Amino acid sequence: MAEGFNDDAEGAFFQPLSPPNELEPCPGPKDLQVVSLSSMEVDTELESPASKCSHALRARSSMPIVEFFRQNAQELRLNAETAQQCASRLAQELLFSTEDLYLLSDKESFMQLPLPMYVRRWLAEERHGRLCNPESLREAAEAAGDSSPPKRGRSSFSNMAESVPVEVTVQINSVTAINIKRILFDVDFTLMLDWQDPSVMGMTAKEIDQMTMTIFNPEVVIDNAVDNDQPISGGCNAPRPNRLVDGVCPDGQLKKTNRYRLSLTCNGLDLRAFPFDTQILPIRLKARNKSTLHGEEGPEAILVGPEGLYGDNKKHGLRRTGHTVKMLADRLADFKIQSLMGLRSELPDRWYEVRIIVERSPGHALRNVATPCLVILIFSFTIYAIPMSELGSRLENTATCLLAMMAFQGVVNEMLPPVSYETALGRYVTAVYIILMFHGVEHALFSTLTSKSDSVAPRDRPIDIFFGAVEFWDAQSDYLNKVEAVLVIAELVLILFIHVAYVLYLFWLRRRGKAKRLREAERPGVSLVDARGGFGTRNSARSSARVRTGTTSAATRSRSIGSGHTTPSGGAPTLLHSSRPKKGSG
Template structure:
């Protein structure tokens, strides 16, 4: 973009469309409002520019009369001629100068966003200041009419709406420009999960992709030398060091080269990390049938240019599907989050899936969740099975005669002491939590059953203690104070009642065990179904670790750099010619909307 101001010495380069008339300032004529052809201007004025397209893109089909609508710059200047102090000839000259910079409509002017960009326009100083001050009120904001464009184009789907494709520049909640950076993560390995310390060790590769139209048509050395946007992403939940391994990319590099230059402005960075990360959101209620989420929380710093710190701008992190896409094929890299087949290096866990998640309103945060399922074999063999053995063994006590209460209670107490040892094993496996886990509830249930056995032994011995040959001091205490008639020691009634009670208890315990295990597996399947529903939201991608790649419904991996011809055409814009090195951000935005 030229940095010189408009000078009256260049006035002979432009031919006015109509004679200047002061009356035309308030009521412009139809001839004044026509769309000017840049090719005709170049032919009349001998302004041959290799960057200029054949014609200025036509304005929106829906007619508008307010200044906030998208209209040709010539029409906009004539509508505001009184405030700008421009006649028809000067308006045409300014329009032609902006056309050379690939600025054709009020929408293009709005997307300049920064005051510094307006002050570099080849216009008189007072016109530049007026445009910068009146940007919000006079120029056309394309973000405010996205819904309207979708309705006018049919079903509003992603493929049928070019306004939603290929945008690397968005706007944050304050209306300021923000760069969109796509995040793709490849999990290489998860080596350890320390439940006690709430940490896990992970090895992953972080890939960043974005579009910088100023890099179109430039070579690798030119891209390295130019002042370009360079996003910085930090790992927010890293324990100590969050720096990548040596050998990564600190500077942007083109995704692919055609004839030695970058054809579409697609830049990328790739770095590998080996870190210890915190996982504070552990939920151990279903232990040892629990499913845990191991998060990788990514936070983007303000993207800075190489020149000055004042050029900092906001960064929006999105997943492999892009800002408005719904699948990896709509992103720049066209490769979703992946999990290497040898990534599982865990003893008790298996990687079940990988989920990429951004907020409802995209911002500089992005989270990649590694979903791991615990293999319950270790806890079941070392805690649950021994507890079940102790519980089963406690029923052998009923083989001791009812009159030998001391032997029964001694054996029951031995079982209780053995259970205390296994409770300590459970506590060693888990961090101190305020709730009870599934295995903890099982151990507590065994405690209660053993306690019930002890009370049952004492109660049945007391109820069958009636005998005329035994002195009162040799009898057990009468806890019912004579209100209950005790059975004689020679009666067989209570023996039959105890036998029925023991058989019913065995059947009930067997049923509870089966139902409890099925319930824990149902909780695990419920969690999977919940994640599948969550993956239907915009900005959420879910990868099955068994396949190792894919997002949402698609399971076809497209390696980087092997896109089809149609895909390459979409990435370039119009698809017919490669944009020149002087193409600006505004031209790229307009080309992606064609």
């Protein structure tokens, strides 16, 4: 399995998802692998002839081609990546299992497969001994004394693996409201689950529907739902085949789809950059501990993203479509949906989180709070037109500006919940308070420093806070008038520079957050989709890659192994269709 997350200080805001209050050990890579029947170890020395034959039959049971290549990786000289690529090319020809390969039958068909030459030769030579032939398996089973028909529909996961990867894909239909005060948001989304169950290979849709209670059926709950976490009516709670070929499920891939309209909590709000903040609206999915199969304890579902358990982009998943946001999903007044991030645990377990990343449009807060505060600040400089000797008029006008600022501070408090830190807009309001306070102190100080006059009685003079250490200027001197003029001009220039620098800093914080998410999307188990198109992540950049086979269209060549979601385009028939005998034919 790919290497897990490595936390760093810069990416602390996007930490890998960890189950809250969970102390259960995470499954290892061996536990996560869906083991085929041929990988079950038995002690052949203690077996009876019938059990040995049964083991031989299991060793040749049908399995996904990618698992077949991995089991024979040493002979084929294939690593995990090249095995996935080879299986992907065969999937484009509708070859998903070893049974499909066996049906090619003749050597010429094997030599036409879109594989390296030595792999084609190995398959052509070993096809009779390695690949699955259903007819010969049944005949051998009858000869061994096991004439009972194979049990179909009984999930083999309980004997094969303790954990089953379940692929999670989410489509955001609409986000209608974000209540910052109550820390809630309303969302409408569609949840799609995909997994593979070898026990349903070759079964019709009706047979699968009849076996609903006996096959693996994962259950997922919305962990951060406020009241009800149930899907709306019209969904599908029973597994159904993702694709049928000749009326049967060829690859054992099942799926479920449900739609939800819920109010969810978003406790991780960070309002420090308000009103230039970017928020994360989480959808926390949790699979139930165990599924039951006819009252028996079944395997545990582990949730993975659209890239699958071992893949690194959506082409390697079962559905081959990543998380999506509908065109008209953004119905928010102050926010706009920026991107969608899927995040599984560092080691895959039953938790998965889909994060809707929204950016606030700062226009409302700037028009109704920041702009009036700026007007009050600029208006406070008109007080310097009042003579320095009229201290009462200056302080009265400054106090009026302070009272007006208090009203706008109340507006900011109404917009936000009680938080222990200061927001960007709150810092701006506080800075205006400090400047107005500085103006009031400056008026009093300059009036005091110019109060020297021999004709004024001591009791009519302001208090000497310097106790004679500083010599006051005479009221007839114009020195302090010039000093005050220089100070006012310097203060205006400084305030203009700070305003521009502060706004640029807030926009830089937003861009840094986008860059941080792009870096997070390169980690295993993280998928990122830009809601406005073209984020440039690996999921969008690599999805345009094409594998040439020479026999199918470009649209078909872009699809990879394990899905069965698609059918080939018109044109030349695939190898499987050209060799599989049609039903009803002689």
